[in-house]
Amino acid sequence: MKSSLENWLQNRLKEIRFFIKYVKPESVSDVALKAGIAPKRVIKLNQNENLFLSRELLLSLIDEVVNEIDPRVYPKEGEMKLRDSLGRYVGVSSDYITLGNGSDQIIDLILRTFLRKDDIAVSITPTYSMYKWSANHLGIKYLEIPLKDDFSLDVDGILESSNRREGICIICSPNNPTSNQFEPDDVLALIENFPGIVLLDEAYVEFAKESLVGFVKKHENLIVTRTFSKAFGLAGVRIGYAISNPEISTTISEYAQLPYSLNCIALRMPLKVLDVIDTFKESIERLKEEREKLVKRLNTIKSVTAFRSDANFILFTVKKPYEEVFDELLNRGVLVRKIGAVLNLRECLRATVGLPHMNESFIEALTSIS
Ligand SMILES: Cc1ncc(COP(=O)(O)O)c(C=O)c1O
16 A cells, blocks of 8 residues: 555656756855855846835835734735726726736646647747746647747747647747847737737836737737736735736636635735835836946947847846856856857846946946956
8 A cells, every 4th residue: 555655656756857847046145155245245136126116115015014914814805906906007997807926826827727738838939937837737738939030029930830729829028038028010910810818928018118918908819917026026925917808817817716816915015006106117217227228338348249128137148158157247246147048149148137236246247257
């Protein structure tokens, strides 16, 4: 009996380990140790968090929330109010909104809910790694269609690759890690011609020119996902949401989502943020100004090419092997993200747009290496 249980368990564990493992990025304490500096001196530019927002402001909003909640009670009360507010923020009615524990969780849920064994998930490459992770866990065929050399969408390539098979087409715009927002007409061509759902991940849209969320009113196969982790500085609180036609959103919310996916703080924080949205918009504008300066400064370093960005991070190439540059930056207390090959560009790294003094240290370190 025991050995059959053990066999079963070992087999399951083996199967699970066959999935793609999410490799967590380096931690601040590891970098501090390596660079021989205090953790608070580490320049953390690897996870696209928004440090332009004042921590004090966010903590004061959390303080207000803490005084309103009763942690003994299951969080459900605030859902309608939150869906209402988010609907107003994006310009749709509340029944278009699905709430989730970060947008990762909603994306995973959408794939889990709609895809069956013979369906496909098709996306672009390079893009955000979690789409492949979720598809892989579901045992779904995941197709990756390279972007064109100018980082635009290969619409025909995506449509042809799916070979008219139904499924989900996942487009990240602005795209992580290339940081560009795709042409609305290209996204629209996918929405109109892909035989299934188009999931448009707009995690970084607040830093970009425009959102395509208005398309959900006309196109019932479009689901847009958004997050409070980036522009609103709440990565640690875990709040994401999806916008889609009410039939899809209510079906997901009522039948597929776990009943208490948002905790009582996450349910209230967006309301506080939206109450003082102008303060947040101001910080986003400051970040965008700093982004333009940073791209220019990076491009003054001879061995560096930085690409224009519609997000809060910048993709850049280096002449030396990217891993070497990454390590040398680490030794100087600067943590960026390893990217590697992007299409025919072999040595790529990604850096979050930090506060001016952080960017200064980053530029100084990179200049001294290159
Ligand atoms: C493109 C993209 N989508 C979604 C997410 C996940 O965001 P969340 O914190 O809402 O799960 C990230 C996080 O880095 C991202 O880069």
